[in-house]
Amino acid sequence: MQIIHTITELNQSLANQKNIGLVPTMGNLHAGHIRLATTAKEQSDCVVVSIFVNPLQFGANEDLASYPRTLDVDSKKLETAGVDIVFAPSEGELYPTPQTMTIAPPPIAYELCGASRSGHFSGVATVVLKLFNIVRPNIAVFGKKDFQQLFIIRQLVSQFNLPIEIIAGDTMREEDGLAMSSRNGYLNAAERLEAQRLYRALSLVVDAAKKKKLDLREIELQTTQYLTQLGWIVDYISIRSAKTLLPPAADDQNLVALGAARLGKTRLIDNIEFDLVS
Ligand code: PAF
Numbered sequence: 001m002q003i004i005h006t007i008t009e010l011n012q013s014l015a016n017q018k019n020i021g022l023v024p025t026m027g028n029l030h031a032g033h034i035r036l037a038t039t040a041k042e043q044s045d046c047v048v049v050s051i052f053v054n055p056l057q058f059g060a061n062e063d064l065a066s067y068p069r070t071l072d073v074d075s076k077k078l079e080t081a082g083v084d085i086v087f088a089p090s091e092g093e094l095y096p097t098p099q100t101m102t103i104a105p106p107p108i109a110y111e112l113c114g115a116s117r118s119g120h121f122s123g124v125a126t127v128v129l130k131l132f133n134i135v136r137p138n139i140a141v142f143g144k145k146d147f148q149q150l151f152i153i154r155q156l157v158s159q160f161n162l163p164i165e166i167i168a169g170d171t172m173r174e175e176d177g178l179a180m181s182s183r184n185g186y187l188n189a190a191e192r193l194e195a196q197r198l199y200r201a202l203s204l205v206v207d208a209a210k211k212k213k214l215d216l217r218e219i220e221l222q223t224t225q226y227l228t229q230l231g232w233i234v235d236y237i238s239i240r241s242a243k244t245l246l247p248p249a250a251d252d253q254n255l256v257a258l259g260a261a262r263l264g265k266t267r268l269i270d271n272i273e274f275d276l277v278s
Helices: 005-014 032-045 071-080 120-135 148-161 181-186 188-194 197-211 217-229
Strands: 002-004 021-026 048-051 085-087 140-144 163-171 233-241 254-263 264-277
Touching: 002 005, 005 048, 005 085, 005 120, 021 032, 021 120, 032 140, 032 163, 032 217, 048 071, 048 120, 048 233, 071 085, 120 148, 140 148, 148 163, 148 254, 181 264, 188 197, 188 254, 188 264, 197 217, 197 233, 197 254, 197 264, 217 233
Parallel strands: 002 085, 021 048, 021 140, 048 085, 140 163
Antiparallel strands: 233 254, 254 264
8 A cells, every 4th residue: 555645646656556546535544434444445446545633614613733644553453454555645745825716616505514614525525626636537436424415415416517426425423422533532521421312302303204294393402402411512403305405395295303412612513314104
C-alpha cells in the first residue's frame, strides 16, 4: 500500500488504473470506514482512501483543531483491509491558494444539520468535488450515517454530470446500537453509556410513525422533549422523505428518521430508514 501526500505523485500512481474506487474520509478510522473501503475493493481494481481534515466544512466554534489526526494507525488498518493507496494531502496541497470558489449546495443543505452548520455542506461538496477531480474515480463510497451528506453528494454528481457511481455503505453500530463515528471518542464514560439513547429514540420514532396514531410533528416534538429531559441538547429530530429529504408528502412511503443532538461537547447524528406500510 502506498501512502501519498502530493497530487503529482498520486497522478503517477493512478496513470494506468482503469477502475478506481474512492473512499473520502477525515481519518481517525473505525470499523465503519473499513467496511466502506472493503465495499470499494469489491467493486473496483484500485482503492484510494483519502484522509484529509477539511477546514472548509468546520464552523468557527467546531472541533477542527481537536479533530484526531491518526495517520499511522489509520494506514495500518487500511493496509490490512487491502487498500491500494492512502491519499493524505496537506492543507497547502489541497488548498494552495484560498478557495474563493466554492459549491453552493441546494436549499436542503440549510435544513437538518445545515440549520446549525450553515457553511458545512458547501465545504463538504467543495472538497469532495476537488477529490473527485484529483482521483477521477469510477465509484465513490460514502456512509449512510451521514444521510444528508450522501444526499447532497448524489445531487452534486447528478447536477454536474460527474461520471462517478455513488455507492452507499450501511451504518455500522456498536453492540448497544450507537452508530460508529470518529467523534464517539470524545465521549466520557457516562456520556458513552447514554449515547446509545439517540438510536433508541429514533427507533421509537420509527415505531410510532408506523403505528400512525400520532402525527409526525407530534412524534418529533415528544422525542425532542424526551431527550432534552435526559440532558441532551437536541438540534433536531425529524422525519423526512428518504428520497427528497423534504417533509413527507401524504403518499410518501419511504421515510427516514434523522436526529442530531449534543451530549456534553459531543454532537452525535444518526438516522433510520423505514417504510410506512399502509
Ligand atoms: O464524511 C466525511 O468524513 C467528510 O465529510 C468527507 C466526505 C470526507 C469530506 O471531507
